[in-house]
Amino acid sequence: MPNFLFSLYLSGLLESSTRLKPHEAQNYRKKALWVSWFSIIVTLALAVAAFTVSVMRYSASAFGFAFDAILDVLSSAIVLWRYSNAAAVHSAHREYIACVILGVIFLLSSVCIVVKAIHDLSTKLLPEVDDFLFSVSILSGILCSILAVLKFMLGKVLTSRALITDGFNSLVGGVMGFSILLSAEVFKHNSAVWYLDGSIGVLIGLTIFAYGVKLLIDMVPRVRQTRHYEMFE
Template sequence: MNDYREFENILQSSQDEQIRKKVVIIEYASIVLTILCLLSSGFLAFFDDSMTAMAVSGDSLLDILVHLIVLWRYYKPLNFNPKKMDKYASILLSILFFISSICIEYESIRNLITHTKPIPSLIFIAISIGQSITFSLLSIYKFYLAQNFTQSGALISSGIDSLVTGISNFSMALSMGIFVMNRRIWYLDSSFGIGIGLVIFIYGVYLLISVVTKD
């Protein structure tokens, strides 16, 4: 019986090590894709004077930090103080989620108050749709890896971050597409932003509480 358990533990450790290597690769890919997102949105913000694209650029910077933290968490072997690394990574991620939610809420509420309307851009819609599909697929793969991973806390947070990025890009494309068809409906982008900001804030609170109350 003890031999069977020992074999099972060795098998699980081997599986975790394989998944850890895949996580490192997928986080590198996430960083590269987020940098491309940052550059494309920055390009649109500069040439089209788009506040929405500027907000996406700022959010992309925070996303890069999120992926760097998760990469730091899983870059080392699994026997390198995994519980402490999970705790530190989760605390840092919760702080970044708080900062991201505050920035999104501020920008969205300010745009609603000042009646700031988006600048129609078919290029921006196409880029947003592409980024939405890409980051949504990334999040699905991260959640898939987390299913069989014994140390998946930071990976789940990274998956949620990628999912939020995908949803944000889709909401921007949808709201701008509706605005192009009906110029009176200008407030959807900011309204979506408020909802997304609240979701990010709630998850940040949940993540921080789960770390603090964890034995």
């Protein structure tokens, strides 16, 4: 019986519990919270700016980017919830629940992105970038890429799939920011490639969908397994 309880205890913890000392774990937890708050503030500001452009200039690219920025805000908020409890820094159950929620958000957002991209392709919507959208896209590409690197690093140390997933989402935001500029530049030199923007949108949407499905397949069974540990606690 003691062996069973001990194995149950270990099954409820992430690998970081054996790698990090308590003060180190709390230090990295606080860094994860700071990065998440910074990510929420930055991406929310970018989303508001992009939505403003999409309404004023009827820009489909700006709308798609703004939608992805909102997704980034939600995923960072989930990471905030994940690490809001200092005692649960190594909790596998809390980690897996956060990942399941992220997986559902990824599926919903991927459907919206793909539908919007297919609509743009079917109506032959041409890419258009003005100075304001250009600035927002550049800032997005740079800031989201930096956030992605920080989240990947923290996720690796804390062995957190939720943080790594949030980092992946930030990376997608960075790619979308740069893709708006790439599509507009290519179209400027070759108008026959008007479909590049929509095609990239479809590709990104399908990638997010595949990641979300993989996340749910991996994490739903683990939530059920670690529930026994939470009951034991």
